[in-house]
Amino acid sequence: MKTSFLGKAVFCLLFAFAYSLNSDAQLLKKLGKKAERAAERTIERRVEKETTKKTDQALDSILEPGSKDKKNPKAPDNTGGQNTPGNTTNGPSDTGSPEAGGPKTIQVYSKFDYVPGDKQLFYDDFGNDFIGDFPSKWNTNAGGELVTLGDSPQKWLELKSGFNIYYIPDVPQLPEEYTIEFDLAAVGVDNQTSSQAKVAITLSNDDKFKPGSNNAYAEIPFCQYAAIGITVQNNINNKREIRSTVKADLRDVALNNPHISIAVNKLRFRLWVNEVKYIDVPRLVAPGAVIHTVKFLANGFKDGKEKVFITNLKVAEGGVDLRRKLISEGKISTNGILFDSGSANIQPQSMGIIRQISQVLMQEKGMKLKIVGHTDADGSDEGNMKLSQDRAEAVKNALVSVYGISSDRLLSEGKGELEPVGDNNTPDGKSQNRRVEFIKQ
Template identity: 30%
Template structure:
């Protein structure tokens, strides 16, 4: 495949910040899967080139800078992107998908970045994002979910929005930012792979970043893990090289807070872990700061601080190899250990 070397010359990025903060996520219940299958933040892809972790199946796309972070810009109609996953049939029965997406206001009511779950050449399920109405097309029919009025038109365009999708058996839950916008209670779901699609026009930004596909994803999983003595979270995420908790982490934090409130004698250690990027001392300091940030968030939600201790381990306790993107993502984690 030839490398794509298209540069985007014009960005209509007025702000890269999410419109929502953590307080808006107090009822958020999305739980990310616990085993990462594929992830890409585009940090090791060259600006102005096609991402090294994707295959191009139609159209064109290019990695470029959206303010201070790299993102994948879809630049042509009929663009189709496949993640490079070594296992051919990699979608398990239960999995979650997360990514951040941006749509230029020039698209008005046009579709934005969308996800298609495939079984061979057939698209079993397609999830379509746009300004006001999200669509899930399945073999059993077509369902739509309306975004809240506070999130359409000027509130939607030219801003980053977090997309989360949870598939459990035949059920699909779809979230935009803190809102659950659509639930498909039952679908004949037989997909084994996914494809990211978009119909872009020249000079109009349609992009995504921080893509993550993980196996699992179940609120009951957290309670069982605490019963077993330890819960490992890959769904509590932070700003790059900072201890600022991303709002979409609140699904897991809300669940952990509930478990602690329901089990008043439970005491836990919150430990932060990093991958091997960066120097040892900085990683240790960062992991400590992130553990403290999670503790402070739980305390702000009514948990007694005496029940929570923190520890930063930096890169000293990897759970898998740091030689791949997925391995590094597994090692970047927050653990909750029953004391």
């Protein structure tokens, strides 16, 4: 039977339509494969770029630290004074070392268990030294000068970076139990800074420029492209027995003036960075060793670009459990509760002591305490009397608001500058006079 002209036309149209659909589908399929391959190539290029970048950073840290940096040096966000133990020392009024999230509060430090020694052996904020000079109470085998950072008048000592370059404060021979505190600051540190950029704190039986046959030290990292961790090591009779690195991501902390606290109780060595305890080694210090001094060493910082500084060094005998002393003797005095300059704002690092006082009051349900504030002689008599009263009241409020102690168990009193225990003409003496007493009632 013959096919009509109309039927042939319809057939041709249907065939053309089907062919067109199939061609479009093939075209889309080809385009899809091309897009897929293009995406794969893009991903490969990005992975290769990142891999090359990381490889270069690793090689830089080993062979030529910081050599590819093209960024401008960046000063610390807040410099100096944040941990200054005084009622007149200049500095910003932060309530803790600021990090990316802003200033920390005393609530953050509510579980901080560091307790500074109660008998001061050494203190230096460089208050009696001139900018441009090397500090009078320090020694070094290199060089250095005091500087200020940014707009703050706080003085800092730059630690020159180099192998076996030591900075040694005039700390007396150390007892079996003592504490060390200081502030660090860095300028020019960025994501090209070497993984070897560290500040080492060494306890040594050598009082000159050698590590010593008996020593213990910790290294604070400043590297930014990787979390390096804190390394501790010791040598006993010239033989290394311990070397370990504790995982810690201090990259943000290192850029924001970290406050370092160390407690040595005979052989035990503990270290805190701001409110966090990272190191607690029960037998790091050599048994029977006489520790003559504390030494600071900076290493791995690129000359002319990366700088690290130290200030507010405080060494004190003690650091023992204040709770037992308060219960047995009924009275303790401490200059470890720190306040912002000229104010009653408690610095968060002081919460270790206040926490121990709260624990005594929680255990001794019937105990009542009088909190007495003291200042140095800087400023007017009336101003210091008010300041000491405000500071005693601030400690009371912290016990009530942070630890839930009933306010009717606490009294506060200010003595101003009336009862000094040190010489108000020296930084050491002033630091001793700025103190808080807790007296059982």
